[in-house]
Amino acid sequence: MAEETNQNQEQDVPEAATAEKKPAAAKKPVGDAEAGAKPAAAKKEKAPTVEDKPFLDFMQQDYLPALQQAIASEGVRDLQLNFAKQKVPVRGMQNADECWQIVGSWQNGNRQFNVYFPDEDIQGKKGFSCNEGRVPSTLESFLIDERKVSLDMLVNRLVWRLNGQKWLGRN
Numbered sequence: 001m002a003e004e005t006n007q008n009q010e011q012d013v014p015e016a017a018t019a020e021k022k023p024a025a026a027k028k029p030v031g032d033a034e035a036g037a038k039p040a041a042a043k044k045e046k047a048p049t050v051e052d053k054p055f056l057d058f059m060q061q062d063y064l065p066a067l068q069q070a071i072a073s074e075g076v077r078d079l080q081l082n083f084a085k086q087k088v089p090v091r092g093m094q095n096a097d098e099c100w101q102i103v104g105s106w107q108n109g110n111r112q113f114n115v116y117f118p119d120e121d122i123q124g125k126k127g128f129s130c131n132e133g134r135v136p137s138t139l140e141s142f143l144i145d146e147r148k149v150s151l152d153m154l155v156n157r158l159v160w161r162l163n164g165q166k167w168l169g170r171n
Helices: 002-025 032-042 055-072 151-164
Strands: 080-086 099-106 111-117 127-131
Touching: 055 080, 055 099, 055 151, 111 151, 127 151
Parallel strands: none
Antiparallel strands: 080 099, 099 111, 111 127
């Protein structure tokens, strides 16, 4: 009889173990709507950057003011910046289409630079020219090796380029 009790107890253990597993296995299955909601809630969307703005808005609202401030911090007090769609004023480019340009000048126009955006996109092609009171003769590429151009990069690299021309600071 003692053996029968032990066998019954041994048989009861597996039943008890399966009984404990049944409630865990009987959990409510997750539906597609619930499964899709969890990853979306966990992953937050990034706020759009200023560089994602439409080209004209970015140029007028962000780039021009930042550029004005950066060049003024280098000691230029009479800087005039314009943003216009016009012909490229480089010799030999008279037949080229108009493109958007930042035109900056100071010292009564004796120092002038242009930054060109022919694609109307800050991530697209860009060019640069500068002159000292004459028509520029060279059109240079500008920021062509950069994968993703930012506002800070556009401002800083133009300031560096003007400083390389020895037009800023104590040069």
